[in-house]
Amino acid sequence: MTPPTRDVLQALLSDPTCEYYGLELSKISGIPHGTMYGILIRLERWGWLTNRLEYAPDRASPPRRYYRLTGYGAQEATRALARAEARVRAPSWLKAAPGGAT
């Protein structure tokens, strides 16, 4: 999993039942929109993410798409993040040890 994907998943998991629109996700995760749309496409394809269009009641402004984790997605994302974290921790521990392998 790439770091940007991790950041987006973390943003989504901050409240797994909540719906986010693209701009919001990009603000929370700090990932540029362009990168994020690619991540959203991938997550949707994996079945982790679902979306819906919401229309403004006045019909004058354009609709917005909201994204939300699926139940399966929330489960898998939590697991994947835990795995990624375990991998990240090992080398930092090695580095922190005095005289450890470089």
Add this chain to the structure above:
Amino acid sequence: MTTRRETLLAWAASAGDTTYIIKRALDAADRAHAGARRRNGEDYIEHPLAVALIMTEHGADLDTVTAALLHESLSTHAVEPVVHLRPRFGDVVADLVAAVDLLDRNGCIHLEDVDKRALQIKVADRLHNMRTIDALVPSKRRRKAGNTRDLIAPLAQFVGMNEAAAELDRLAVATLADADVLQPADVRSTAVGTSLRALRLAAVLLPVDCRDRWIVDWHGELNALPNRRERLGFVFDVLMGLPAMAVLTRRTDPR
């Protein structure tokens, strides 16, 4: 190229039209719309012909297709009062034409009380109008597209015309997302239009079937941004990510 007229008459022959009801309705419609033109320059008769053909594609019977041919002859160039239709085309056709006419006049009706075939003609009517919506001025386009998305597409679903429902929804959303259709009075929206046009141009990198979806998304996002600087930043970001999106959306998808 075969014309709509030829296609329809060929269909009538294959549908066992022994009383030449289609031919007679076509003559009546020709007279009703003689000399009239659609906004896109076509002869007006092309519209009822197109609607009748859409109905044949949805498995309609001879009476329904006849009513589709005559569906505008009451309202638009009123020369065929419904009493004249009854002896020439029968009660079913006359009632259907009257029902479609009533639908056009009266927005508030109970759908359960209306002949389903009249509703289907209404859907086919809108489908052809939406396919040729470019001929309308922006304000009319916006109104029609909004009404199509909110009322007619769900109506199509209700009468079992699922493919038509999907096409209506797609056409309506695309029309509403079109920068030209934005409220001219809304200064912010015209500002959005510049950014949106840039993104629409760039979206040709994406596969056709998902292009509209992302343009709608970007339109929504642009509209939520407060100023030009942030919109430009957004456009830049999206453009930078677009090659990756293009690859991802093209990758074969098992689902």
